Amino acid sequence: MRLLEFQAKRLLSEYGIPIPKSVLAKSQDDLEGLSFPVVLKAQVPVGGRGKAGAIRIATQPKEAIATVEELLNYSIKGYPIQAVLAEEQVEIKQELYLAVLIDKLACLPLIMVSATGGVDIEEVARESPEKIVKKHLKPFVGLQDYIVRYLAKHIGLEDQLDGFRRIVNQVYSIFCDYDATLVEINPLAVTPNGLVTLDAKVLLDDKAAYRHEDLFVKLQEEQKKSAKSGKTGAEQLAEERGITYVPLDGNVGVISDGAGTGMLTLDLTQDVGGQAANFCELGGLAGAESMLQALEVVSASPHVKVVLISLIGGLTRMDEMADGILNYLEQHGKSRPLVIRMCGTKEEVGKARLRTAGIETFEDLETAVRAAVKLAEES
């Protein structure tokens, strides 16, 4: 889960990391107590806000609230602006970068700092990688002070070591305490009053949500308002059921019992001149109910002319997949042609059950894909 800026900053602030005085602004009353000028920042879960004109400066309350009202009418990359953070402007002497994340290749936490903050760090990494200082953190050892001192020296921050040390240690604590996969402060501003977080990005591991239930519920509640607009019926249904669902542009609905074969089916569909309308992946432990639900989700899209089911199960059992398909047809009727490729554990039983209902299956995936694309063209 990606936190909105104000949520990330609240978390940092709870750990004693300095942030500017700020408030979520809806009316002029909210702005009382802030010193002007203020920075007005749209709260959306995507980057590139500055370029989109969604970060503005206001010198007095009336102007501020007019800007807030204007911003609340916009969306950025499909996300409607539902909240605006008003933040006291601080005097910036220098902008730094600081992040703790998981290095997936090394399987270790990685701490990254740079004296060149405030810009897209991937661009810095591409163009002048020497400006980024990196240190892996060893599990069972964690963040030791020599690493903090090393980082401070290499970004020329030795004169502010105490403040830097506090922030780095607290960022690492947040990373560990909340199962974060990224805690990033960019920019971390050098100001006359020490180091201050101007923007922050925090990603939490959804797989660990059960360990932080109250926090996740609260964050999700706050984010509901800024959810992507224009969600389709199929997207909503998939979200309610926690099914992997990817909307695409074509007319073939694709369901698979594996991520790799699902992507392969989508690729092959395009290779033979077709295009998938959407994609549902059942996951390894799916049963009849998951298949029924996936069929409901995929069929909820009006663009789907044919449903292509690509099954080659190890853990998924074909007897159960067949039951799911038959249950769907019993409940909803056959509104569109189904093309089924069935292979794997208990396939004899699955195929026999489908055959009893007059449904034939394909053995070969590429043949099934061609059949589905042809049917979609004809309908």
Place this chain on the structure above:
Amino acid sequence: MAILIDKNSRVLVQGITGQVGSFQTKVMKEYGTEIVAGVTPGKGGMKVHEIPVYDFVEEALQSHEVDAAISFVPARLAKDAALEAIDGGIRFLVVTTEGIPDQDMLTIINYAASKGITVLGPDTPGLISPGRCKLGVHPNRMFTEGRVGVLSKSGALSYEVCRVLTENGIGQSTVVGIGGGPLWGLSQQAVLKMFQDDPETEVIVLLGEVGGTTEQAAAAFIERYMDKPVVSLIVGRTAPKGAQMGHAGAIIEGEEGMAESKIKTLRSAGSLIARSPSEIPEIIKTIWSVR
């Protein structure tokens, strides 16, 4: 000889009394895998398909020699189970579980590494040496004994490809599922190295997918160390940016995560490229015919 396991491997199953663990234990046993013990906390003293069940790994190890363990333990308990197996000193551990928190995986992978123990997974179907041993959940009949080593992030994609290979009379030495990520105990390079060193493997098939940069790391390894031919198939060519394609690791975040970038890097590292499963046997037959 196959890699990582052979027909003499003695196996312990963690989570043997669960629905999946029990069913897959039966299938593995029928395949010829020597399963000597199972562990489920609180179920010690039971038997599952004639196999004795213990409360703790340590208790199982008092009565049995164990070379490898496979875990079907649910995500929330998976770290505990894996650390218990590592503490017991079992040399090779297969973690089939999907959805283990990343920080739990960091602990498991790094603790195992500190003891010189190999972890395959998580979110893996395991591995199979056709005709000899299976430590996983593969549908048996798609595999046949031979000289092609296969490694894959996706279990289902490896079944798909091996089914096509088998139909074309091309058998496999070992088929290794490294898992759906985003963290991997055994990397693609590590498995490539094992295949390079395995005298029975002549050609390697690498099945990769969009997201992350592991295929780029694998390409660098191929360029530097591999002299056996590698055939790569990367799926997700049509995957949109930013969409989670079913695996935790299969999400395109940057240019390097895109299929075309991986394909280009692998090709320039000397790997042959297939765009569909049916091209793979054709490429392998060409390799064998020119030799």
